[in-house]
Amino acid sequence: MPELPEVQTIVNDLKHKIVGQRIKSVLVLWSGCLKSHSPAKFKKEIAGARILNIGRRAKNILVYLDKNRVLLIHLKMTGNLLLGELKDFKENKHAHLIFILNGSQALAFSDIRKFGKVTLGNKDEIISSLKIGPEPFDKHFNFTKFKSIVSRKRRSIKTVLMDQGNIAGIGNIYSDEILWLAKISPLRSANSLSEAELKKIYGHIKPLLKKAIKFRGTSISDFKDIAGVSGKYKKFLRAYGRVGEKCSRCGSFIIRVKINGRSGHYCPKCQPNYPNIQ
DNA sequence: AATCGTTCCTGATAGC
């Protein structure tokens, strides 16, 4: 499932490969992914558009187009953007949109579970419609800001970290990893955390995300970069997806619990639920 | 205002 590091990997690659090109046309193979337009209108609007830049906001990919427009792509869990030639996608039954670019290049939006969404519209309207908290790498995201966002919430710290309205880009994998590094249980309510505990969490967010970007993200099952290559961060995972394995720090067994409908993975010894009672 | 439950969807896996 693409989170900030995976989306950033895609954005960085796309920037180098397709900025400056025109979208000659688009094939709509499954229109359910189009959020803003009918297939006919989408095809008409997109034809001839020039790609000015590629950006990211939380887990959204922003393709800046001419005429002050933006194409917003959310990959949700199983979405991919793949750059290749049209013939490469003919047998991909999950390719829902294929953008025909210059020469023989094509960019396919594919998504097994069909949760991903594509929106086309005015740049300012689309960006201002996003209800998203600060980007972790924004200079305004300092400890004071983090504390003001998190410290009064009654929900579990994992849920708070994953809520895009609080902080942008953290999902199920990296919330588990941040909390393992900070030795904080994902079940602790955010407003139960001490200043020192908040500092530990905050201190791990940027370095972890930075390292995951360096290794081009985590591929659990579906994430691939635009060339179809898996991310390399999986080997560093300490909690996520390691149920029944030994904690690499203390040797206890990693467990999985349901937290607000999501699976949270943690070490019950290193990350105690009730540290004050121990 | 904040939080909770439901919904979308397919493929992998478990159980019989």
Add this chain to the structure above:
DNA sequence: TGCTATCAGGAACGAT
């Protein structure tokens, strides 16, 4: 073997 049931999960949405 082959069937059915269950589960995974981001975020929009409606309900409380």
